[in-house]
Amino acid sequence: MLSSYLGYYSLILGFILSVWLLFDSFISLSKKNKNLKKNTILVLFLQLFTVVLSFLSLVYSFINSDFSNETVYNNSHTTKPLFYKISGTWGNHEGSLLLWLLVLTLFIFLFIFKSKNQPTKYKLLTLFFQQIIIIGFFLFLLLTSNPFNFLFPIPNEGLGLNPILQDPALAIHPPILYLGYVGSSIIFSASLAALVQKNINADWAQHIKKWIFTAWIFLTLGIMLGSIWAYYELGWGGFWFWDPVENVSLMPWLCLTALLHTIVVLEKRLILQSWTLILSIATFTLSMSGTFLVRSGILNSVHTFANDPSRGVFILIFLFVLIVLSLIIFFFYHPKESSEKKIFWFSKETTILINNWFMMYFLSVVLIGTTYPIFLEVITNEKISVGPPFYHKLLIPFLIPFLIFMAIGPKLKWIKQAFKKIKIQQFILFILSFLISYLIVEKTSVEHLFTTILIGAAFYLFFITIGEFFKKNINFSQNISHFGFSLFVLSVLFNSLFSSEFSANMKIGEELKFDNNLIKFNNIETFDEKNYKSIIANFDIISVKDTTTFNPEIRIYNQPNILTSEADIKSSFFSDKFLVINLLKGDKLFNVRYQNKSFMIWIWISVLLLVFGGLASFVKRYNR
Amino acid sequence: MYGKKVKLRILFLSFVLITIVLTIFLVLKSLEEDVVYFISPTEIKTLTELNPNKKIRVGGMVKEGSIQASTEKINFIITDFKNEINISFAGAIPNLFEEGKGVVAEGFLRDREFLNAKKILAKHDENYMPPEVKEAMEVK
Numbered sequence: 001m002l003s004s005y006l007g008y009y010s011l012i013l014g015f016i017l018s019v020w021l022l023f024d025s026f027i028s029l030s031k032k033n034k035n036l037k038k039n040t041i042l043v044l045f046l047q048l049f050t051v052v053l054s055f056l057s058l059v060y061s062f063i064n065s066d067f068s069n070e071t072v073y074n075n076s077h078t079t080k081p082l083f084y085k086i087s088g089t090w091g092n093h094e095g096s097l098l099l100w101l102l103v104l105t106l107f108i109f110l111f112i113f114k115s116k117n118q119p120t121k122y123k124l125l126t127l128f129f130q131q132i133i134i135i136g137f138f139l140f141l142l143l144t145s146n147p148f149n150f151l152f153p154i155p156n157e158g159l160g161l162n163p164i165l166q167d168p169a170l171a172i173h174p175p176i177l178y179l180g181y182v183g184s185s186i187i188f189s190a191s192l193a194a195l196v197q198k199n200i201n202a203d204w205a206q207h208i209k210k211w212i213f214t215a216w217i218f219l220t221l222g223i224m225l226g227s228i229w230a231y232y233e234l235g236w237g238g239f240w241f242w243d244p245v246e247n248v249s250l251m252p253w254l255c256l257t258a259l260l261h262t263i264v265v266l267e268k269r270l271i272l273q274s275w276t277l278i279l280s281i282a283t284f285t286l287s288m289s290g291t292f293l294v295r296s297g298i299l300n301s302v303h304t305f306a307n308d309p310s311r312g313v314f315i316l317i318f319l320f321v322l323i324v325l326s327l328i329i330f331f332f333y334h335p336k337e338s339s340e341k342k343i344f345w346f347s348k349e350t351t352i353l354i355n356n357w358f359m360m361y362f363l364s365v366v367l368i369g370t371t372y373p374i375f376l377e378v379i380t381n382e383k384i385s386v387g388p389p390f391y392h393k394l395l396i397p398f399l400i401p402f403l404i405f406m407a408i409g410p411k412l413k414w415i416k417q418a419f420k421k422i423k424i425q426q427f428i429l430f431i432l433s434f435l436i437s438y439l440i441v442e443k444t445s446v447e448h449l450f451t452t453i454l455i456g457a458a459f460y461l462f463f464i465t466i467g468e469f470f471k472k473n474i475n476f477s478q479n480i481s482h483f484g485f486s487l488f489v490l491s492v493l494f495n496s497l498f499s500s501e502f503s504a505n506m507k508i509g510e511e512l513k514f515d516n517n518l519i520k521f522n523n524i525e526t527f528d529e530k531n532y533k534s535i536i537a538n539f540d541i542i543s544v545k546d547t548t549t550f551n552p553e554i555r556i557y558n559q560p561n562i563l564t565s566e567a568d569i570k571s572s573f574f575s576d577k578f579l580v581i582n583l584l585k586g587d588k589l590f591n592v593r594y595q596n597k598s599f600m601i602w603i604w605i606s607v608l609l610l611v612f613g614g615l616a617s618f619v620k621r622y623n624r
Numbered sequence: 625m626y627g628k629k630v631k632l633r634i635l636f637l638s639f640v641l642i643t644i645v646l647t648i649f650l651v652l653k654s655l656e657e658d659v660v661y662f663i664s665p666t667e668i669k670t671l672t673e674l675n676p677n678k679k680i681r682v683g684g685m686v687k688e689g690s691i692q693a694s695t696e697k698i699n700f701i702i703t704d705f706k707n708e709i710n711i712s713f714a715g716a717i718p719n720l721f722e723e724g725k726g727v728v729a730e731g732f733l734r735d736r737e738f739l740n741a742k743k744i745l746a747k748h749d750e751n752y753m754p755p756e757v758k759e760a761m762e763v764k
Contacts (some may be wrong), residue, residue: 015746029670096684142746210763235716235718235719236716361647364647364651365651368651368655369655372655372659373659382661383661384659384660384661384662385656385659385660385662385681386659386660387658387660387679388657389657389658390654390657390658390659392653392656393654393658394650394651502717503714504695504696505693505694505695505697505698505717506695510695512695542625562719562720563717563719563720565719565753569689582716582717582719582721584691584698584717584721585691585693591693591716591717593715593716
């Protein structure tokens with residue numbers, strides 16, 4: 001009860017402070033001698049404090065199962081373990097928006113705090129733009145999604161959290177993802193501020209780069225956590241399904257990755273100012289559109305908490321306002337590119353630009369694939385879905401030049417590269433990559449030529465980046481990320497080439513042969529856990545070499561009454577063995593699926609390497 | 625006539641334009657080929673032509689008492705309470721695949737009565753219903 005009051009009123013206070021900050025920064029901007037007053041910083045801190053307080057009081061209500069709070073009632077249950085009571089705070093619409101707001105206020109506070117050496121006008125402008133976004137979210141929360149609604153009479157028991165969301169990876173997935181998603185808001189605000197101030201130069205690039213890297217690291221990690229969860233929890237054994245909800249996180253990621261590269265070009269060469277700004281604006285717009293698509297209930301998925309049109313309309317209007325605002329600012333203030341600075345076609349910046357365009361192409365494909373079904377349904381009332389073949393067909397061929405440019409780009413010089421400097425070693429490496437690739441592909445039954453070229457291109461990047469590690473004065477952060485990406489592409493390709501699977505419906509005690517293996521369904525045992533009933537099965541898979549025992553599980557949760565499968569996964573260096581079972585017609589017959597997924601672990605390792613590359617860029621900077 | 629600079633610019637712009645047009649063409653063509661249509665059992669009955677090579681999705685409820693399973697196969701009936709279609713499927717089923725619950729089957733039509741499913745989808749929410757079932761139920 002009390003904590004709901006506290007949470008609600010501190011939200012209102014926070015909203016008032018935001019409006020005050022908006023006017024205050026505007027007034028300070030219109031004055032001749034601009035300065036960031038101590039008061040402003042204090043209010044900024046208070047704003048963060050109110051949102052943190054509001055968030056903590058919601059967490060407190062969740063921990064104490066305070067069912068007088070509607071959000072807690074809808075999403076929690078007394079028998080739920082403490083960890084999931086806490087993570088339940090952001091496992092729903094209202095709470096996750098409060099988390100958005102928390103991250104928004106946290107970022108602007110950190111930004112002002114960390115930008116002491118930046119021009120005052122720039123800081124004030126950033127504060128101004130960020131407050132517009134913050135006010136939008138305050139209004140959204142208070143008007144359409146108040147997390148502190150009261151319920152009377154107070155229910156004795158809550159409705160519970162969807163059990164597939166009760167998972168450690170998924171408990172931390174939203175906060176990490178939001179740090180990336182919402183982190184792009186500060187890039188958006190700061191870019192608009194730099195634009196208005198006509199301050200887009202090497203210094204600014206160096207300063208904003210840190211924020212771009214921060215957002216990128218969290219976004220990458222957040223997407224990976226979601227993907228890992230989908231891998232072991234959804235029971236399909238895949239890690240990416242081209243589901244619209246996954247796509248909306250991939251789109252800002254592609255945009256942010258492109259931005260990450262152009263900002264370096266801007267820093268070094270002072271070109272592509274407009275392009276950098278467009279990318280900054282687009283990244284945040286895509287993050288917002290993603291929120292709109294997921295939260296409005298247009299997309300049916302586990303992420304859709306409630307199907308409330310008024311929320312969708314609100315985000316749509318807000319999004320529209322932000323886009324129009326940023327476009328107007330862009331057209332009034334956009335920098336005139338100095339035509340004196342030409343880009344020579346064979347240089348580092350050209351390869352970065354080319355791959356930027358490739359990323360924009362990837363982005364367009366994903367955007368069209370995600371939104372086309374929505375438009376078609378609105379216009380013709382026809383329901384369609386766009387599946388993996390569409391994306392694979394349109395994306396994979398273009399990975400070949402993309403990988404090759406990734407390999408040679410970093411080796412080229414800025415401004416102009418002389419041809420003679422290209423060494424014979426690189427050419428040999430090139431041939432070698434395709435040779436190795438051919439030897440691998442030859443053994444498989446897939447179409448040879450295309451797969452050979454694709455894997456060859458990935459190997460080329462792989463070898464080039466390994467070679468770079470042995471040289472002096474390399475860009476370690478860039479190299480390890482590119483190396484990680486080559487490893488990622490290789491593992492994904494090998495994963496799809498060499499994985500095998502077998503499925504059948506089996507009775508207890510039954511034995512079946514498949515390939516050169518024998519699968520034995522030994523028995524089942526049932527247990528009563530705190531908030532679910534557990535059925536644990538025992539399987540043996542006997543191959544020529546060894547016997548592996550699996551204990552896949554089925555959980556029948558009491559509140560809400562949902563059944564989930566917990567796959568048993570045996571990870572090893574070269575492959576994951578994955579066994580999942582499901583009930584079919586009572587508990588007489590079980591649906592069994594066994595998969596041998598090659599190089600699965602390497603997919604996660606390679607993404608971690610990408611992230612590690614991002615982190616390394618900070619270490620390097622501090623050492624300087 | 626024009627300076628070298630202008631010529632270069634025109635060349636560059638036409639290059640960009642051609643690339644964009646080609647991209648759009650490529651994307652639209654793939655969309656046409658790879659899109660999977662959602663169809664209800666009733667719509668299948670009224671289809672004018674059947675294309676056995678085109679993947680489709682059929683949505684509805686799993687009819688009570690219709691699930692029959694052998695070691696390799698699962699057969700069941702999807703109903704929208706007006707019409708029905710037989711589904712044959714070999715593979716892994718999702719958690720919430722149950723009689724009387726919503727389901728979507730993706731696969732190829734053999735005829736108006738029979739679909740060879742390659743994938744079975746059910747949503748991870750006990751209250752979920754495929755949109756076409758919802759519509760069919762509301763009409764009822």
